[in-house]
Amino acid sequence: MKDNGCNCSPPVRHGEARIFVRAVTRFRAAYLRRGNAPSPELPLLTLAVAAMMASPVVYVAVRAAEAGGERWLRLWNARIPQLLWSTLSLTAWVAALATVLGTALALLVERTDLPGHRYWRWLLAVPLVMPPYVGALAYIIMLGPTGWARDVLGRPPFPLYSLGGTVLVLTVFTYPYVYLTVASALRRFNRNYEEAAVSCGFTTFQALFKVVVPLLRPAIGAGAILVILYVLSDFGAVAMLRYDTFTRAVYFQMTGRFDRAGAAVLSSILIAITLAVLWLEVWTRRRGRYYQTVGTYREPLVIPLGKLKLPALLFVLVVVALSILLPLAVLSVWAADGIARGVLDARFVGYATNSLKVALPASLLAMALALPVVYLKSRYPSKFSAAADRIIFAGYALPGVIVALGIIFLFNRYLPWLYATPGMITAAYLIRFLPQSMQASEAALAQVSPRLDEAARGLGTPTGRVLWGVILPLILPGVLAGGALVFVSALKELPATLLLRPAGFDTLAVRVWLQAHEGFYAEASVPALLMVLVSLLPLKLLLDKY
Amino acid sequence: MKKIFLIIGTVLIALALAACNPKPAPNQSSAPPAGEETGELVIYSGRREQFIMPLIEKFTAETGIKVQLLSGSAAEYALKILDERNNPQADIFFANDAGVMEKLRLDGVLQPGDPAVFAAIPADFRAEDNSWVGLSARSRVFIYNKDLISEAEMPKSIFDLADSKWKGQFAITVPGSEAMISHLTAIRLLFGDKKTEEFIKGMLANKPAVLKGHTDIRKAVGAGEFKFGLVNNYYYHLQLLEDKDNNVGVIYPDQGSDQMGTFVNVAGVALVKGGRNPLSARKFVEFMLKPEQQEMFAILNYETPVLPGIPVHEIARPIDTYRRVDIKLSQLGAAWEGTIDLMEKAGYTQ
Numbered sequence: 025m026k027d028n029g030c031n032c033s034p035p036v037r038h039g040e041a042r043i044f045v046r047a048v049t050r051f052r053a054a055y056l057r058r059g060n061a062p063s064p065e066l067p068l069l070t071l072a073v074a075a076m077m078a079s080p081v082v083y084v085a086v087r088a089a090e091a092g093g094e095r096w097l098r099l100w101n102a103r104i105p106q107l108l109w110s111t112l113s114l115t116a117w118v119a120a121l122a123t124v125l126g127t128a129l130a131l132l133v134e135r136t137d138l139p140g141h142r143y144w145r146w147l148l149a150v151p152l153v154m155p156p157y158v159g160a161l162a163y164i165i166m167l168g169p170t171g172w173a174r175d176v177l178g179r180p181p182f183p184l185y186s187l188g189g190t191v192l193v194l195t196v197f198t199y200p201y202v203y204l205t206v207a208s209a210l211r212r213f214n215r216n217y218e219e220a221a222v223s224c225g226f227t228t229f230q231a232l233f234k235v236v237v238p239l240l241r242p243a244i245g246a247g248a249i250l251v252i253l254y255v256l257s258d259f260g261a262v263a264m265l266r267y268d269t270f271t272r273a274v275y276f277q278m279t280g281r282f283d284r285a286g287a288a289v290l291s292s293i294l295i296a297i298t299l300a301v302l303w304l305e306v307w308t309r310r311r312g313r314y315y316q317t318v319g320t321y322r323e324p325l326v327i328p329l330g331k332l333k334l335p336a337l338l339f340v341l342v343v344v345a346l347s348i349l350l351p352l353a354v355l356s357v358w359a360a361d362g363i364a365r366g367v368l369d370a371r372f373v374g375y376a377t378n379s380l381k382v383a384l385p386a387s388l389l390a391m392a393l394a395l396p397v398v399y400l401k402s403r404y405p406s407k408f409s410a411a412a413d414r415i416i417f418a419g420y421a422l423p424g425v426i427v428a429l430g431i432i433f434l435f436n437r438y439l440p441w442l443y444a445t446p447g448m449i450t451a452a453y454l455i456r457f458l459p460q461s462m463q464a465s466e467a468a469l470a471q472v473s474p475r476l477d478e479a480a481r482g483l484g485t486p487t488g489r490v491l492w493g494v495i496l497p498l499i500l501p502g503v504l505a506g507g508a509l510v511f512v513s514a515l516k517e518l519p520a521t522l523l524l525r526p527a528g529f530d531t532l533a534v535r536v537w538l539q540a541h542e543g544f545y546a547e548a549s550v551p552a553l554l555m556v557l558v559s560l561l562p563l564k565l566l567l568d569k570y
Numbered sequence: 571m572k573k574i575f576l577i578i579g580t581v582l583i584a585l586a587l588a589a590c591n592p593k594p595a596p597n598q599s600s601a602p603p604a605g606e607e608t609g610e611l612v613i614y615s616g617r618r619e620q621f622i623m624p625l626i627e628k629f630t631a632e633t634g635i636k637v638q639l640l641s642g643s644a645a646e647y648a649l650k651i652l653d654e655r656n657n658p659q660a661d662i663f664f665a666n667d668a669g670v671m672e673k674l675r676l677d678g679v680l681q682p683g684d685p686a687v688f689a690a691i692p693a694d695f696r697a698e699d700n701s702w703v704g705l706s707a708r709s710r711v712f713i714y715n716k717d718l719i720s721e722a723e724m725p726k727s728i729f730d731l732a733d734s735k736w737k738g739q740f741a742i743t744v745p746g747s748e749a750m751i752s753h754l755t756a757i758r759l760l761f762g763d764k765k766t767e768e769f770i771k772g773m774l775a776n777k778p779a780v781l782k783g784h785t786d787i788r789k790a791v792g793a794g795e796f797k798f799g800l801v802n803n804y805y806y807h808l809q810l811l812e813d814k815d816n817n818v819g820v821i822y823p824d825q826g827s828d829q830m831g832t833f834v835n836v837a838g839v840a841l842v843k844g845g846r847n848p849l850s851a852r853k854f855v856e857f858m859l860k861p862e863q864q865e866m867f868a869i870l871n872y873e874t875p876v877l878p879g880i881p882v883h884e885i886a887r888p889i890d891t892y893r894r895v896d897i898k899l900s901q902l903g904a905a906w907e908g909t910i911d912l913m914e915k916a917g918y919t920q
Binding site for chain 2 (some may be wrong): 174525
């Protein structure tokens with residue numbers, strides 16, 4: 025970066041440079057002769073982004089392969105079977121319960137005469153902005169071994185630090201993934217099928233379960249996959265609830281032992297599970313296709329709840345209480361205590377500033393990098409762009425702990441001058457959250473007719489100018505929405521931040537973790553509440569995504 | 571096309587620079603000559619931040635040297651220092667335990683210190699080349715809940731943890747805890763691998779609650795979740811001074827004449843090799859060893875100062891009033907990794 029940076033890359037001799045430039049020019053000319061081809065910078069940039077996204081995984085996999093048979097065998101005997109069981113049983117329980125809960129809530133809100141369903145519709149999505157480790161903190165304050173419940177009842181009602189407790193906490197904060205996908209499918213549902221069923225003698229209730237729910241299978245499946253991927257990658261909540269999963273094991277293998285190779289071994293198994301889930305998703309989508317004729321859309325049938333109205337209302341109320349009201353109330357009470365004790369000092373401002381310093385560049389970079397990649401994919405679809413897309417989205421499913429592990433390896437070896445700077449954290453955010461920005465840009469770009477940029481290019485405008493002058497102004501709201509999502513996700517990110525922060529660089533998320541660990545709930549609640557409030561701002565964008 | 575790449579490129583570079591901003595200078599592979607320090611002492615600390623902060627603030631106020639603190643787990647930062655050996659970031663490592671500091675010294679990532687600074691500290695509480703030094707002693711004791719068990723009923727030896735009589739009734743820390751690893755290393759050095767492995771297996775067969783840290787253990791025992799737990803002695807003091815759940819007692823194990831004595835470890839500081847602020851680091855160590863600061867260890871954190879003659883808190887037991895394991899703490903480092911392997915072999919894993 026400064027003058028001493030030259031020892032990092034050997035100076036290129038002039039002759040070599042000239043040959044290189046000539047080769048590139050020739051390649052570029054040959055490439056452009058192929059007719060309607062994108063200018064070569066576009067695929068090159070896409071390639072660079074895909075390489076960046078894949079690099080930590082590749083590096084972790086290589087390290088795991090190098091770890092040696094003996095280490096594999098030892099971990100296999102000592103750790104892996106038990107970790108597989110605890111991780112998979114947690115995932116299965118949470119996925120099953122969140123699916124049932126999310127689907128039931130979506131049906132109630134979208135299809136019945138539930139009182140106040142217009143408010144429930146968005147209120148039920150709010151838990152999505154609550155990072156589960158903050159939710160876990162609230163539950164520990166309420167139901168933990170030394171929590172409020174114990175002070176009132178004399179003993180905690182049930183052990184929170186257990187499979188059951190972890191399932192409860194993760195379920196109430198992940199069901200919105202299923203709820204939102206199913207609700208959105210229901211809003212687009214074609215009434216004709218149900219009417220056909222009813223005219224054949226089904227009651228509306230029977231038609232619901234025999235016709236509607238089966239047709240919702242793709243939406244339910246998509247939501248369940250999101251929940252599964254979330255549970256597999258979650259670190260904060262399981263670590264706070266002391267439940268052992270692969271992410272927590274990787275973290276402790278990295279931090280508790282002098283064994284980074286062992287951490288790579290455990291990571292590679294987690295990566296394999298994640299890839300299996302992603303493959304499952306593709307496979308299920310290929311297997312069943314459900315077509316709904318468009319063009320005959322009518323308002324869906326509303327099912328009268330009758331006597332069930334009160335129980336249904338209670339049910340929704342309990343869910344809202346468990347997932348929003350109680351956690352927010354608990355945090356507010358403690359945060360008020362913390363503020364009264366002067367938590368909001370200059371140091372706190374520093375933590376908030378640090379959060380901004382890493383989350384803001386991540387969000388800006390995510391917007392800048394997503395645009396050319398998405399443009400290539402949408403305007404010049406090819407096997408290459410599809411493959412790059414897959415790789416980039418796989419990064420999204422990666423647990424933060426593994427991203428951090430890969431980044432430590434990479435920066436320490438190849439980018440030592442950026443090591444121990446906040447730039448490492450920003451890089452991790454980019455790898456974890458770039459797909460969010462891409463999804464938003466892609467959706468916006470789909471609304472812009474290709475004729476428009478074809479016309480611009482037909483007039484001889486270079487691709488870059490088209491992108492900047494024609495496309496970007498048209499899709500700016502979508503791009504900004506994606507940037508906002510990345511910003512909020514980065515703000516809440518815990519595991520990679522925890523492992524990558526340089527000395528003296530604590531963020532809000534890190535403070536929540538550190539203080540909660542020492543049992544200083546008042547000090548933990550203030551940054552936690554602030555993060556939740558900031559995350560509420562782009563909630564509408566989040567809802568529009570589904 | 572070029573324009574957009576120019577723009578994106580400029581944005582990327584600007585952001586990268588902005589991201590690097592909090593760090594004043596890019597790293598250099600070798601330490602700068604004396605007098606050209608970065609002016610910000612970098613400390614990796616495995617100690618509780620609430621405890622360390624007042625000491626650091628006092629240091630900054632007295633010397634004008636700013637401190638960048640990274641607070642977390644000592645084992646994590648030990649590993650980080652090893653990772654960073656070609657590109658050192660830290661000047662000072664604040665550890666909870668002598669074993670991990672000696673292990674780092676043997677791995678060649680610590681900087682020998684000036685013997686003159688350490689002369690007052692007992693030799694078994696520091697490294698032979700003075701690259702690390704103990705600041706406060708902590709003894710490994712049983713904390714117990716007086717509502718659930720009486721002093722007479724309590725186990726009196728660490729080996730009682732393997733007795734099936736205590737099945738499901740006590741708590742220990744996760745195996746990643748350096749205090750636990752060092753404690754087991756001491757047992758290994760005294761009794762050999764076979765007996766230690768049997769002990770660990772017997773202890774685990776009793777299905778103890780394996781908690782994240784000593785704070786969790788003291789709170790759980792105080793709340794009556796378990797009859798007793800294995801902690802460092804000052805966690806007993808901390809629980810005793812809580813507003814509630816404070817009916818707890820303490821047992822210093824293995825005090826019989828035929829027994830090994832209570833294991834006493836130290837928390838201390840180590841000097842990192844290649845750190846960019848060697849002068850400030852030396853000042854920091856000198857500062858920590860001054861009687862006033864040593865008193866803070868005793869009063870703020872209820873630990874036992876290593877400097878002889880500093881009074882301890884009234885609820886604490888002075889270090890010369892009980893039998894200690896006869897081991898030099900610097901012996902722990904070489905055996906450290908073998909202990910982790912043994913723990914894993916015996917099934918004591920995260």
